[in-house]
Amino acid sequence: MSDPAPRHPYPDAFRPDEAPAPHPLLTPVLGLLGTWAGSGRGGYPTLDEEFAYTQEITFSHDGRPFLHYASRAWLVDADGRPLRPSARESGWWRLQPEGRVEALITQPTGIAEIAVGRADDGTVDLATHEVALAPTAKQVDATRRRYTLTGEDTLTFVHDLAAVGQPLQHHLAAEFRRCSTS
Numbered sequence: 001m002s003d004p005a006p007r008h009p010y011p012d013a014f015r016p017d018e019a020p021a022p023h024p025l026l027t028p029v030l031g032l033l034g035t036w037a038g039s040g041r042g043g044y045p046t047l048d049e050e051f052a053y054t055q056e057i058t059f060s061h062d063g064r065p066f067l068h069y070a071s072r073a074w075l076v077d078a079d080g081r082p083l084r085p086s087a088r089e090s091g092w093w094r095l096q097p098e099g100r101v102e103a104l105i106t107q108p109t110g111i112a113e114i115a116v117g118r119a120d121d122g123t124v125d126l127a128t129h130e131v132a133l134a135p136t137a138k139q140v141d142a143t144r145r146r147y148t149l150t151g152e153d154t155l156t157f158v159h160d161l162a163a164v165g166q167p168l169q170h171h172l173a174a175e176f177r178r179c180s181t182s
């Protein structure tokens, strides 16, 4: 009798040297594969004060020309102790020729973004192509996300936001270290 609930036969890879072999179109983003943890600060003109946060990001692939992307953040106090869960999102980065990227990203706050941009020489720069909002979501008009590999195991991230009547401007900046992949 066959197993009624077989495990998925095509698990994701989190390292370039892990099976399955990465699709050639993933070459410009191979340095991002894996799990990253870091901390950052954020703010916005509509908020009373800045905030500090910690964030985990994971990029993986299954041999096809897209990355699975997942991010979860939590607010922390001045000593880095967790205060509460914060932004969470996941999606797909579809790699195209010449390092072009089409990213589909959704958040539990009712925001779905399609961002387009380029991956090149250790940086990924994504800007909004379209935003779709659930009926009760806050107004978000555009974002810009820049990821920069500053070393094999270090990554910076900056995020600009045009939302709730404000023009595109700084919302987040963070620095990450690669988590061990053994």
Ligand code: HEM
Pocket (backbone or CB within 6 Å): 042, 044, 046, 047, 051, 053, 055, 073, 074, 075, 086, 087, 111, 113, 138, 139, 140, 143, 159, 161, 163, 164, 171, 172
């Ligand atoms: C690490 C990721 C992020 C963190 C830690 C973060 C944190 C925050 C915090 C603390 C607030 C204030 C409201 C609250 O206390 O919850 C906020 C507001 C907001 N964030 Fe973020 N955020 C993140 C990513 C994003 C992204 C990716 C978007 C949009 C695509 C976004 C859009 C907004 C909007 C629209 C507001 C509401 C501003 C207002 O109503 O005045 N955030 N964020």
